[in-house]
Amino acid sequence: MNHRMFVPLAVAAVLISGTALAHHGRGLIYDAKKETTVKGTVTEFLWRNPHVEITVAAADTKATPRQWLIEASSAGVLTTHGWTKRSIKPGDVVTVTFHPAMNGAATGDLMKVVFADGRELPR
Amino acid sequence: MRQELRIALVGLFGVVTGLSACSPRPVAPAAPQHPDLSGVWLGTGKSSWSNARAKLGEEPDIPYTAWARERMKGVVSGSGGDSDFENATDPALKYADPLGFPRQYQHPVKFKIVQTDDHVYQLWEWNKVWRQIPLNKPLSDDPDITWYGESVGKWEGDTLIVDSVGFKDSTWLDGVGHPHSEQLHVIERIRRVDAETLRIDFTFEDPVAYTRPWTAQHAFKAVHDDNMGETITTMSDELRYRERFLNQKPPIAIRR
Numbered sequence: 001m002n003h004r005m006f007v008p009l010a011v012a013a014v015l016i017s018g019t020a021l022a023h024h025g026r027g028l029i030y031d032a033k034k035e036t037t038v039k040g041t042v043t044e045f046l047w048r049n050p051h052v053e054i055t056v057a058a059a060d061t062k063a064t065p066r067q068w069l070i071e072a073s074s075a076g077v078l079t080t081h082g083w084t085k086r087s088i089k090p091g092d093v094v095t096v097t098f099h100p101a102m103n104g105a106a107t108g109d110l111m112k113v114v115f116a117d118g119r120e121l122p123r
Numbered sequence: 124m125r126q127e128l129r130i131a132l133v134g135l136f137g138v139v140t141g142l143s144a145c146s147p148r149p150v151a152p153a154a155p156q157h158p159d160l161s162g163v164w165l166g167t168g169k170s171s172w173s174n175a176r177a178k179l180g181e182e183p184d185i186p187y188t189a190w191a192r193e194r195m196k197g198v199v200s201g202s203g204g205d206s207d208f209e210n211a212t213d214p215a216l217k218y219a220d221p222l223g224f225p226r227q228y229q230h231p232v233k234f235k236i237v238q239t240d241d242h243v244y245q246l247w248e249w250n251k252v253w254r255q256i257p258l259n260k261p262l263s264d265d266p267d268i269t270w271y272g273e274s275v276g277k278w279e280g281d282t283l284i285v286d287s288v289g290f291k292d293s294t295w296l297d298g299v300g301h302p303h304s305e306q307l308h309v310i311e312r313i314r315r316v317d318a319e320t321l322r323i324d325f326t327f328e329d330p331v332a333y334t335r336p337w338t339a340q341h342a343f344k345a346v347h348d349d350n351m352g353e354t355i356t357t358m359s360d361e362l363r364y365r366e367r368f369l370n371q372k373p374p375i376a377i378r379r
Contacts, residue, residue, distance in 0.1 A: 029368075029369065048360070049354060049355065049356045049360055050356045050360055050361060050364055051364060053367075069367065069368065071364075071368060074232075074354055074356075075352065075354065076232050076233070076248050076249070076352050076353075076354030077231060077232065077354075079350075079352055080165055080233065080346065105370075107368055
């Protein structure tokens with residue numbers, strides 16, 4: 001590896017505070033003492049690591065439309081909970097409950113997903 | 124004449140076969156029957172090997188040496204009760220180092236045990252780590268120092284005893300930051316306590332870091348789908364996550 005490659009990689013390695021493991025310590029990102037629930041339509045579902053991502057179009061408490069970017073656990077862990085890459089698809093109407101971001105961003109740490117027919121996906 | 128010869132040959136064959144059946148034959152010894160540990164196993168996440176709910180360094184069940192206490196100064200965990208995501212000094216987080224051993228067991232992802240007469244293999248989903256445990260072999264006189272060490276095993280009744288040495292001292296013993304030296308010796312007693320449960324009792328010996336051996340336990344439940352997925356997180360995955368969720372600008376171009 002030449003120096004030109006090494007420097008950005010080393011910087012990246014230091015900045016990365018982590019693999020998926022780091023994400024266990026998300027206490028400074030999401031407020032674990034709060035729960036937010038929104039009902040809306042899934043616009044994107046990404047089955048990937050370090051975290052599966054669900055984007056939901058739903059209004060916030062002020063009736064402002066927002067795109068909520070919600071992270072779940074890793075694909076490997078969710079598989080053991082019964083999830084698959086087809087568990088959710090764009091267009092699904094869902095009610096998602098999550099720990100909201102501390103900084104007010106439209107992001108969250110998933111607690112549960114409930115479909116229109118009452119089916120529930122655990123965290 | 125031809126008919127007589129045929130009868131004679133058939134008779135001779137019968138005599139030879141009969142004698143052969145009566146003569147003593149070497150019989151292969153029956154293979155020893157060992158418990159079947161094979162299958163896919165999953166444990167709950169664990170951050171510390173201590174059973175005490177106490178801060179790092181204050182656990183009554185861990186006999187620290189002065190070396191260990193010095194080593195723990197400045198440690199900031201990225202998991203567990205006192206974690207600080209932004210300022211973690213965990214080498215597995217800060218530098219994306221391998222978890223190392225025995226910390227590998229603490230991450231809540233599946234691993235498979237493959238058991239043969241002379242080896243036991245462990246195959247983890249997490250970053251596709253594997254471990255080979257030869258049975259009834261001595262440890263090397265001068266083992267290489269590696270992320271996952273060198274291991275040998277033997278059966279004692281229903282328990283597989285595994286001795287492991289040769290660990291890089293840059294890894295943490297667990298997720299909260301208990302240290303170890305290159306003299307760490309891990310003894311595992313692995314037992315299937317029932318059809319659904321695998322229990323491992325650990326003994327940690329490290330005269331540099333701990334004044335006496337100390338113990339820990341972990342249990343794993345059987346997973347019956349037998350599927351092993353790929354749970355790999357790359358630097359690009361992580362940088363993309365941080366860009367998307369934390370609004371952090373990536374220092375290098377991300378592979379999408």
